[in-house]
Amino acid sequence: MASHADPPGRLAGFIFINFDDAAPSLSQYLGDLPRKLESYRFEDMVCTRRKEYLLNCNWKIYVENAMEAYHIATVHRSTLSRQKGKPSEAQPADGEYCALFKEHKGSRALLAGDVGFPEMSHLQGMAAQGSWYPAALSQHDVRLHL
Numbered sequence: 432m433a434s435h436a437d438p439p440g441r442l443a444g445f446i447f448i449n450f451d452d453a454a455p456s457l458s459q460y461l462g463d464l465p466r467k468l469e470s471y472r473f474e475d476m477v478c479t480r481r482k483e484y485l486l487n488c489n490w491k492i493y494v495e496n497a498m499e500a501y502h503i504a505t506v507h508r509s510t511l512s513r514q515k516g517k518p519s520e521a522q523p524a525d526g527e528y529c530a531l532f533k534e535h536k537g538s539r540a541l542l543a544g545d546v547g548f549p550e551m552s553h554l555q556g557m558a559a560q561g562s563w564y565p566a567a568l569s570q571h572d573v574r575l576h577l
Contacts, residue, residue: 443473447567462526464565470555494566507540519564527568534561 440447440457447457519533538547
């Protein structure tokens, strides 16, 4: 591991930090993901609610659990399981990320009485037809010095 972090990469309000001196630039690493998500205009969004959870597991287990659909019928039986239609589909990725896309109208995962988010009229392409679920792959660089 390098002794210092490279200057952080910034994209749409997110900060990416990398400790690998030989790593590609952030734009090379993410490939076409920024283009797929640009109509969301993340840089214009504000946080309206924040929740923190203490998880007794590796972060990757938590993220990968959310990237599969097997748990929906039980964990989300009162919200997502009620939605009919095609299941989320893995999307081609030209970069170091994986992404699912689910075609649907309006907000997802609403509980009884929830009204959802206002329509985002500026969404374009697939973003206007449903939800993206991307996850940037982390770089693991372990070097042993004996």
